[in-house]
Amino acid sequence: MPHENYLSCIEACHACTVACHHCAASCLREPEVEAMKRCIALDLDCAETCAYAAAMMARDSQYARAICALCAKVCEECGTECAKHEAQHCQECARACQECAQVCRAMA
Numbered sequence: 376m377p378h379e380n381y382l383s384c385i386e387a388c389h390a391c392t393v394a395c396h397h398c399a400a401s402c403l404r405e406p407e408v409e410a411m412k413r414c415i416a417l418d419l420d421c422a423e424t425c426a427y428a429a430a431m432m433a434r435d436s437q438y439a440r441a442i443c444a445l446c447a448k449v450c451e452e453c454g455t456e457c458a459k460h461e462a463q464h465c466q467e468c469a470r471a472c473q474e475c476a477q478v479c480r481a482m483a
Contacts, residue, residue, distance in 0.1 A: 391425045414465060417452060417457075420453070447477075
């Protein structure tokens with residue numbers, strides 16, 4: 376099955392999607408929500424990009440590698456932003472983003 380070639384990247388993308396959704400929801404509960412706006416926006420962009428990349432890989436799309444390159448870029452930016460915040464959910468998201476970026480970059 377062609378998608379097996381992408382399995383580790385698909386798994387990293389799914390983990391990052393979950394971490395980003397959790398981070399965005401948790402950021403909305405922070406006392407200083409205004410200060411978390413960029414983090415939330417990047418979380419949502421990253422979650423959508425990771426989900427899209429996983430879907431493209433699952434169906435062995437000819438565009439999978441190009442989407443993985445974009446995914447790596449979005450994950451890097453999201454991870455950098457999340458790392459700026461001390462909240463545990465942001466730190467966990469930053470780690471998931473950094474791992475996903477690394478795996479996607481290798482896939483691209």
